[in-house]
Amino acid sequence: MSAAELADGVDGVDGADRVDAVDEHAGVDPAAPVGAADGSPYGEPGKPFDRRSPFFYGFVGGLGALTAFAVFNALLGISSVLMLVVVAFFLAAGLNPAVEFLERRGLRRPLAVTVVLAVAALAVGLFLVAIVPVITDQVAAITKNAPGWLDELQRNQRIQDLNREYDIIDKAKQYIEDGDFLSNLFGGVLGFGLKLISALFNLFVIVVLTLYFLASLKTTTGAIYKLAPASRRERVSKLGDKVIANIGGYVSGAFIVALCAGISSLVFLSLTEISEYAVALAFVVAVLDVIPMVGATIGAVIVSAIAFATDIKTGIACVVFYVVYQQIENYVVYPRVMSRSVDVPGAVTVIAALVGAALLGPIGALLAIPAAAAVLLIMREVVVRQQDLR
Numbered sequence: 001m002s003a004a005e006l007a008d009g010v011d012g013v014d015g016a017d018r019v020d021a022v023d024e025h026a027g028v029d030p031a032a033p034v035g036a037a038d039g040s041p042y043g044e045p046g047k048p049f050d051r052r053s054p055f056f057y058g059f060v061g062g063l064g065a066l067t068a069f070a071v072f073n074a075l076l077g078i079s080s081v082l083m084l085v086v087v088a089f090f091l092a093a094g095l096n097p098a099v100e101f102l103e104r105r106g107l108r109r110p111l112a113v114t115v116v117l118a119v120a121a122l123a124v125g126l127f128l129v130a131i132v133p134v135i136t137d138q139v140a141a142i143t144k145n146a147p148g149w150l151d152e153l154q155r156n157q158r159i160q161d162l163n164r165e166y167d168i169i170d171k172a173k174q175y176i177e178d179g180d181f182l183s184n185l186f187g188g189v190l191g192f193g194l195k196l197i198s199a200l201f202n203l204f205v206i207v208v209l210t211l212y213f214l215a216s217l218k219t220t221t222g223a224i225y226k227l228a229p230a231s232r233r234e235r236v237s238k239l240g241d242k243v244i245a246n247i248g249g250y251v252s253g254a255f256i257v258a259l260c261a262g263i264s265s266l267v268f269l270s271l272t273e274i275s276e277y278a279v280a281l282a283f284v285v286a287v288l289d290v291i292p293m294v295g296a297t298i299g300a301v302i303v304s305a306i307a308f309a310t311d312i313k314t315g316i317a318c319v320v321f322y323v324v325y326q327q328i329e330n331y332v333v334y335p336r337v338m339s340r341s342v343d344v345p346g347a348v349t350v351i352a353a354l355v356g357a358a359l360l361g362p363i364g365a366l367l368a369i370p371a372a373a374a375v376l377l378i379m380r381e382v383v384v385r386q387q388d389l390r
Contacts, residue, residue, distance in 0.1 A: 083363065084202060088209030090367060093244050094251025095120065095214055113215050141276065217244075239381060243374040250370040253337040254290050260333055261296065261325070262286025265303070268321050273314040274307055281306065291362050292353045292369055296326055344373050 075082070095116055102112035213220070221240055228236040266282035269275060285299035300322035308315030344352070349369055356368025 083360070084205050085209060086367065087363065088206045089213050090247060090251055090370075091206065091210045092213035092217060093248040094255070095210070096217055096244070096248045097252055099214065109218070110215065113211075117211065117214070239378065242377060246373050246377070247370045250338065250373070254366070256337050257329065257334055258286045258289040261289040261299075261329065264325060265299075269303070269318075272307065272317060273311045277306065291365050292349065294365075295362075296322075296329065300326070344369060344376060348372055348376070 098116045099109065099112045102115060103109055107115070221237075221244065225233055225237045225240060262282045262285055265285040266278055269278035269281055272278075274281070281303050284302060285296075288295040288299035288302075291298075300318070304315055304318040304322065307318040349372070352368040352372035353365045356364035356366070356371070358364070360367070
C-alpha cells in the first residue's frame with residue numbers, strides 16, 4: 001500500500017475529496033480552467049528556458065558577437081575624436097605637474113590652472129609673433145634655393161646615373177619650382193583650405209579639452225576610481241595617480257629634451273654657412289626630436305643634407321655635431337630628464353615606439369612610451385604580486 005493510500009485510509013477521505021477540500025479552503029473554484037490557479041486570466045507561467053540548450057548558447061553568442069562588431073565599428077567611426085581626447089588628456093597630464101607645483105606653494109587649483117594656462121598661452125603667443133615670421137621667410141628661402149641644391153647633387157656621378165635612368169632630379173626640380181606644389185600636396189586650393197580649417201578646428205577642440213581636463217583632473221579621476229570595489233579603491237587610486245604622474249612627467253620631459261635639441265641646433269647652425277636658415281632648421285629639429293627613436297635622426301639627416309648641398313665642410317661639421325649631440329642626449333640629457341617619470345627598458349621602448357608608430361603614426365610613437373610605462377607598472381604591482389602570493 002502506498003503512502004497516499006495509507007493516508008486516505010486514515011482520513012477516510014479519498015484523494016479527489018482531499019483536493020476539492022484544499023481548493024475550497026484556498027478559495028479556488030475546482031471548475032476553473034487549468035492554469036488559472038494564480039488568478040491570471042492568461043494562464044500559469046511555464047518553466048524557465050533551458051540555458052543548457054545549444055540553441056541558447058548559439059543565440060547569446062551570436063548576439064554578443066554582433067554587439068561587439070557594432071561597438072567596434074562605432075569606435076572606428078569616432079576614432080578621430082578619440083585621438084583628440086587622448087592628445088588633450090596627455091597635454092593636460094603634461095601641464096599638471098606645473099599646476100601641482102603651484103598648489104604646493106599655496107595657490108588653489110583654479111588659480112593655479114589659470115596661471116599655468118596664461119603662461120603657456122603667453123609662450124605660444126611670443127613664439128607666433130617672434131619666431132613664425134622668421135621660420136616662414138627661411139622656409140621660403142629654402143624652397144627658392146632647393147633647385148640650386150639639386151643642381152649641385154647632379155654633379156655627383158652616381159646621382160647622374162640615377163637621374164638619366166629615372167629622371168629623379170629633373171622631376172623634383174620641376175615640382176619644387178612649381179608655385180602650386182603645396183596646394184597640390186593637399187589636393188588643390190579647396191583641399192588645402194579644408195585641411196587648414198580642419199586643423200584649426202582640431203586645435204581648438206584640443207585646447208578646450210585640455211582646459212577641461214586640467215581644471216577637473218582630480219574630479220574626473222576620482223569619479224573613475226569610485227567604479228572600483230571599496231576594498232581595492234585606495235590601491236586603484238594610488239596606481240592611477242602614479243600612471244598619470246608618469247604620463248605628465250614624460251610629456252614635460254619630452255618637451256624639455258626637444259627644447260634642448262632645438263636650442264643647441266640654433267646655436268651651432270648660427271655659426272655655419274647655413275646660418276640664414278638656422279631658426280627654421282632648429283625648429284624642425286626640435287619638433288622631430290619629440291618623436292622617440294627616429295625623430296632626432298630624421299632631423300639631423302634633413303639639416304645635414306641641406307648643409308652638404310650648400311657646402312661640403314658645413315655638411316661634415318653638421319654630421320659630426322649631430323653624432324656627438326645625440327650621444328650626449330641619449331646618455332646624459334634624456335636619462336636625467338626622464339629618470340623621475342618613466343622607467344622603461346630599452347627593448348620595450350623600441351617595441352612600444354614601433355607598435356605605436358604603426359598604429360597611430362607619429363602621435364602613436366609619442367604616446368607609446370608612457371603607455372608602456374603604465375602597462376609595466378600595472379603588471380609589476382598587480383600581476384606579479386598576484387603570482388608571488390601563489
